[in-house]
Amino acid sequence: MSLRRSARIANKNKPNESVEQLVETSKRKVKSKKSIEITAVPPSGKSTSIDNINNFVEEEMTGVLITPVETPAETFIDKGKTKDNFLSLVDNTSINKGKSKEIFQHSDGSKSIFEPIDSFWLRKRKSAIKHNESSDIESLENQEFQDNPVHYINEDNDSDDWEEIDLSTCQDQLDDLSESKPLPNKTIQITFEKPKIQYKARGITKIERAIRQNVHKAHLLALLSHGMIRNKWCNDEMTQAIALSLIEYDLQALFDKALVKVDVKHANILIIALQDLCKWWKNYFVITKPGIRNRAYHEFGENNEGKIAEDDESFSDCLTSINVFRRSISVGEGSRDTSAQLFVAVLRSLGIPARLVCSLQAVSFKLARKNEAYTTRKKDNDLDYKGSTSSSMNEEAQRTLGLGKYKLGAKGKNRSSSKSKREQSDDDDDYSSPSKQSRVDRLRKSSSVLKNSLKKDNSNGLQNSNAPPIFWCEVYFAAYKKWFCIDPVRALVNSPQAMEPASNDMDNVMAYVVAFEQDGYIKDVTRRYASQWGARTRKLRVPVTKDGYDWWHETLSYFARPYERKQDNEEDAHLHKLEVSERMPTSISAFHNHPLYALERHLKKFEIIHPKQPIIGNIRGEPIYPRKNVKQLHTAETWLREGRQVMIGEQPLKHVKSRIYTLAKRRAANMASLYDEEPPESGLYGEWQTEEYIPEPIIDGKVPRNSYGNVNMFKESMCPIGGVHIPINGIGKIAKKFGVDYGDAVVGFDFQARRCVPVIHGIVVAKEHETMLLEAWHEYASHVEAMNDAKREREVLTRWRRLIMGVQVRMRLYNDYVKQDSSDMEEGESEFYHGESEGESELYHGDTEEEDNNYLVNVVNKSGSNELHETIGEKTIIESNNDKSNTNFSDNMDIEDDFVRIEENDTSTEGSITWDDKDEEMYTEDKNEDINIEGGFIREKE
DNA sequence: TTGTCCTATACTGCTTTGTACCTC
DNA sequence: TGAGGTACTTTGCAGTATAGGACA
Numbered sequence: 001m002s003l004r005r006s007a008r009i010a011n012k013n014k015p016n017e018s019v020e021q022l023v024e025t026s027k028r029k030v031k032s033k034k035s036i037e038i039t040a041v042p043p044s045g046k047s048t049s050i051d052n053i054n055n056f057v058e059e060e061m062t063g064v065l066i067t068p069v070e071t072p073a074e075t076f077i078d079k080g081k082t083k084d085n086f087l088s089l090v091d092n093t094s095i096n097k098g099k100s101k102e103i104f105q106h107s108d109g110s111k112s113i114f115e116p117i118d119s120f121w122l123r124k125r126k127s128a129i130k131h132n133e134s135s136d137i138e139s140l141e142n143q144e145f146q147d148n149p150v151h152y153i154n155e156d157n158d159s160d161d162w163e164e165i166d167l168s169t170c171q172d173q174l175d176d177l178s179e180s181k182p183l184p185n186k187t188i189q190i191t192f193e194k195p196k197i198q199y200k201a202r203g204i205t206k207i208e209r210a211i212r213q214n215v216h217k218a219h220l221l222a223l224l225s226h227g228m229i230r231n232k233w234c235n236d237e238m239t240q241a242i243a244l245s246l247i248e249y250d251l252q253a254l255f256d257k258a259l260v261k262v263d264v265k266h267a268n269i270l271i272i273a274l275q276d277l278c279k280w281w282k283n284y285f286v287i288t289k290p291g292i293r294n295r296a297y298h299e300f301g302e303n304n305e306g307k308i309a310e311d312d313e314s315f316s317d318c319l320t321s322i323n324v325f326r327r328s329i330s331v332g333e334g335s336r337d338t339s340a341q342l343f344v345a346v347l348r349s350l351g352i353p354a355r356l357v358c359s360l361q362a363v364s365f366k367l368a369r370k371n372e373a374y375t376t377r378k379k380d381n382d383l384d385y386k387g388s389t390s391s392s393m394n395e396e397a398q399r400t401l402g403l404g405k406y407k408l409g410a411k412g413k414n415r416s417s418s419k420s421k422r423e424q425s426d427d428d429d430d431y432s433s434p435s436k437q438s439r440v441d442r443l444r445k446s447s448s449v450l451k452n453s454l455k456k457d458n459s460n461g462l463q464n465s466n467a468p469p470i471f472w473c474e475v476y477f478a479a480y481k482k483w484f485c486i487d488p489v490r491a492l493v494n495s496p497q498a499m500e501p502a503s504n505d506m507d508n509v510m511a512y513v514v515a516f517e518q519d520g521y522i523k524d525v526t527r528r529y530a531s532q533w534g535a536r537t538r539k540l541r542v543p544v545t546k547d548g549y550d551w552w553h554e555t556l557s558y559f560a561r562p563y564e565r566k567q568d569n570e571e572d573a574h575l576h577k578l579e580v581s582e583r584m585p586t587s588i589s590a591f592h593n594h595p596l597y598a599l600e601r602h603l604k605k606f607e608i609i610h611p612k613q614p615i616i617g618n619i620r621g622e623p624i625y626p627r628k629n630v631k632q633l634h635t636a637e638t639w640l641r642e643g644r645q646v647m648i649g650e651q652p653l654k655h656v657k658s659r660i661y662t663l664a665k666r667r668a669a670n671m672a673s674l675y676d677e678e679p680p681e682s683g684l685y686g687e688w689q690t691e692e693y694i695p696e697p698i699i700d701g702k703v704p705r706n707s708y709g710n711v712n713m714f715k716e717s718m719c720p721i722g723g724v725h726i727p728i729n730g731i732g733k734i735a736k737k738f739g740v741d742y743g744d745a746v747v748g749f750d751f752q753a754r755r756c757v758p759v760i761h762g763i764v765v766a767k768e769h770e771t772m773l774l775e776a777w778h779e780y781a782s783h784v785e786a787m788n789d790a791k792r793e794r795e796v797l798t799r800w801r802r803l804i805m806g807v808q809v810r811m812r813l814y815n816d817y818v819k820q821d822s823s824d825m826e827e828g829e830s831e832f833y834h835g836e837s838e839g840e841s842e843l844y845h846g847d848t849e850e851e852d853n854n855y856l857v858n859v860v861n862k863s864g865s866n867e868l869h870e871t872i873g874e875k876t877i878i879e880s881n882n883d884k885s886n887t888n889f890s891d892n893m894d895i896e897d898d899f900v901r902i903e904e905n906d907t908s909t910e911g912s913i914t915w916d917d918k919d920e921e922m923y924t925e926d927k928n929e930d931i932n933i934e935g936g937f938i939r940e941k942e
Numbered sequence: 943t944t945g946t947c948c949t950a951t952a953c954t955g956c957t958t959t960g961t962a963c964c965t966c
Numbered sequence: 967t968g969a970g971g972t973a974c975t976t977t978g979c980a981g982t983a984t985a986g987g988a989c990a
Contacts, residue, residue: 605981
């Protein structure tokens with residue numbers, strides 16, 4: 001390692017010094033240390049004395065700075081390899097430890113102290129500069145030497161560099177140290193206090209987040225499917241017939257009257273009719289279960305499957321077939337969800353265009369707060385069905401309905417099994433039979449009696465629950481051109497705000513509200529019901545990716561109506577109006593990332609509010625601005641990359657601290673901090689302060705370049721006027737040869753190892769040179785290609801020559817020495833080739849060094865079949881056609897380059913081998929060596 | 943008890959124009 | 967001798983989202 005390089009490395013903490021200064025400094029340091037006995041540690045681990053210090057510098061010593069430690073107290077953690085090297089020279093006994101220093105005792109009793117080099121150096125240097133003790137490096141170093149008589153600096157790593165000295169030279173300090181703390185000689189025991197485990201907030205990892213989102217998506221699809229099936233059941237004619245048979249005649253007549261004409265008057269009649277229908281339904285249908293509920297992600301942990309399944313069954317109906325669905329309406333009981341679904345069937349039976357609406361309760365992909373899902377679950381009696389329907393159910397009603405209820409004691413415990421059996425049998429029920437019809441009539445007649453008693457029993461339970469439902473309905477009012485929501489469970493008509501659950505309701509989270517149309521299409525109507533769409537609801541949904549991909553939107557598009565109706569457009573407009581007129585949040589945190597409103601405090605680093613008008617409100621004294629006024633800012637360089645330039649005279653709207661990424665910037669920042677200067681800042685500009693980049697023109701073929709000698713070509717529009725970008729790497733050489741002025745085209749930057757390297761792709765030249773350069777380039781490229789081909793050909797022929805010569809030598813040796821000893825061998829035949837099984841002769845496939853010289857010749861004969869010929873010297877073995885399995889060519893892939901493919905009649909290659917199909921004779925041109933082949937055996941031609 | 947804000951933590955992605963040395 | 971290729975460099979860091987806790 002050169003002294004110059006050593007100086008450069010040492011310069012890491014002294015960037016303001018020139019290399020020459022540092023070379024001098026290094027030399028001075030070496031001189032100054034000559035009075036001290038230093039044992040330094042080069043990377044090799046061999047100790048070096050100060051007498052060899054000059055060599056030491058040259059060896060790139062990874063030495064350390066050694067100073068006496070006065071009050072070692074804390075554990076020092078070392079990670080440097082250099083120290084490990086040092087430790088090999090001493091006993092592994094740490095005598096005393098300091099925060100950044102450590103004392104080691106050698107086998108001979110001498111001691112060494114370590115201190116990381118950079119901390120000491122920087123501390124001293126900063127201190128000196130700060131107090132203006134000396135601006136001169138030399139005086140500073142002298143001062144250091146006074147404080148620390150032993151030191152040497154050689155930095156390879158910032159904090160891992162160590163230097164060893166013999167502490168006998170600083171015995172005074174050590175004596176002091178020894179007096180205060182006697183140092184043991186041998187092993188010591190270090191006891192660490194067990195650290196207090198502090199469980200801190202932990203976010204989820206990227207993978208975990210992806211898994212959660214996928215689970216969330218899968219659940220959404222399952223819920224969509226569930227809704228589609230139930231919606232289809234709502235169209236069931238039998239179910240609708242049963243529904244129609246249950247509705248009182250007067251009510252039916254009212255609906256008939258309301259549907260006569262489409263106007264406001266009749267629409268109002270329809271509203272009244274719907275209200276009456278809801279009241280009737282509420283009295284008729286007994287709620288036995290709360291229905292689907294939302295679950296926290298962590299509830300789906302391992303070993304919870306059984307519990308969840310059991311839990312779900314007790315919460316919602318498991319309608320296994322449409323017959324069970326039909327039965328539910330005839331008996332008039334079920335969960336809140338089933339109630340709403342059946343009500344849709346009722347409405348459709350009356351000829352009213354009704355949608356089944358569902359708030360999909362997909363498992364959240366966000367982390368639930370600690371035990372939140374359990375602790376904040378509803379404890380109100382509204383949904384605590386256990387204490388309502390079950391225990392308080394009137395026995396008379398149960399008897400009449402033939403029902404057992406949940407938790408009715410020992411009797412009720414057998415409910416599930418008996419119920420399931422009954423459901424199973426009901427699956428096959430034929431409701432069109434007279435007997436069943438009479439059962440419906442019976443139910444119809446007795447319904448008022450039954451329901452009154454049930455209602456009484458459920459007065460504090462599910463029947464009168466005010467909790468927003470999961471399923472409800474929507475009815476289209478043509479007169480108002482609006483969809484009105486109807487909640488049959490609570491008998492509410494057109495109260496969309498009542499459908500939104502409380503924000504802390506963990507059982508019912510409103511994130512996706514979808515409406516299933518009568519014809520099966522699905523529409524997202526969340527915005528009609530979510531009052532805090534921008535502030536809350538939007539954040540609960542699958543986020544739109546940065547490149548704009550909206551999974552939910554795409555998924556729903558598969559189920560959306562392929563054509564648009566007038567009422568759909570009207571509805572879209574209405575939903576959009578609801579979205580943009582969302583009321584302002586009442587908390588400051590809700591303004592964070594709100595799509596409509598913004599506070600200055602939430603602006604990001606590269607954002608600004610422009611213009612600061614209008615102020616659309618105030619929250620705790622802070623002005624509220626429209627989100628559309630939040631504008632993105634960029635540095636002039638970033639705008640240039642976008643193909644825009646800052647207009648002359650524009651001042652930065654904002655100054656931000658520069659990001660320090662590259663080494664160059666870091667050095668500059670270090671220098672600034674060294675002199676207590678302000679860190680460098682970048683000015684930011686808005687798009688309105690920029691204009692499209694206007695490239696300079698090419699004058700007299702001279703390409704304008706930037707300060708780095710290149711041409712910025714971040715966008716095609718940045719090409720100099722009259723110039724052209726030729727995106728071919730290497731064409732610059734051609735331009736240079738022709739004396740054409742050109743500039744390397746910088747199309748971007750590559751960031752590697754904290755360095756920014758421009759990505760150059762092709763050149764920019766004047767347009768008039770383009771054709772000439774391209775032609776020259778093609779010529780050059782073909783020339784290079786031909787050269788490469790010729791080179792490769794030469795290499796192949798050389799190898800063939802070596803092969804043939806090698807085999808010839810072998811043959812000669814064989815004939816001279818081996819053949820003579822084989823008295824049994826027939827003349828003219830060689831066991832060497834066919835005497836052993838399948839041609840695997842020892843020599844041919846032997847373990848000799850020449851083994852690799854067995855090459856393959858792939859010959860295409862006239863009939864077009866491929867045959868593989870293995871050539872050894874003057875002989876060729878022809879293997880079976882296209883059957884490589886019996887050949888020993890397993891290595892042919894590795895020596896593919898050594899294949900010689902010889903086309904028929906191809907005489908272009910000197911010394912090529914030609915295959916004549918007529919007489920099956922292979923001969924080598926220019927060598928006058930013909931080879932006869934008989935039945936696959938080889939015989940030299942006489 | 944609830945809503946809001948602050949803090950700690952983890953993740954994401956921004957950064958924006960070399961050079962010494964070796965081989966051919 | 968010059969062109970071209972390769973290795974070295976480093977163990978970031980600021981901004982942002984979010985969970986958890988404190989507090990009104």
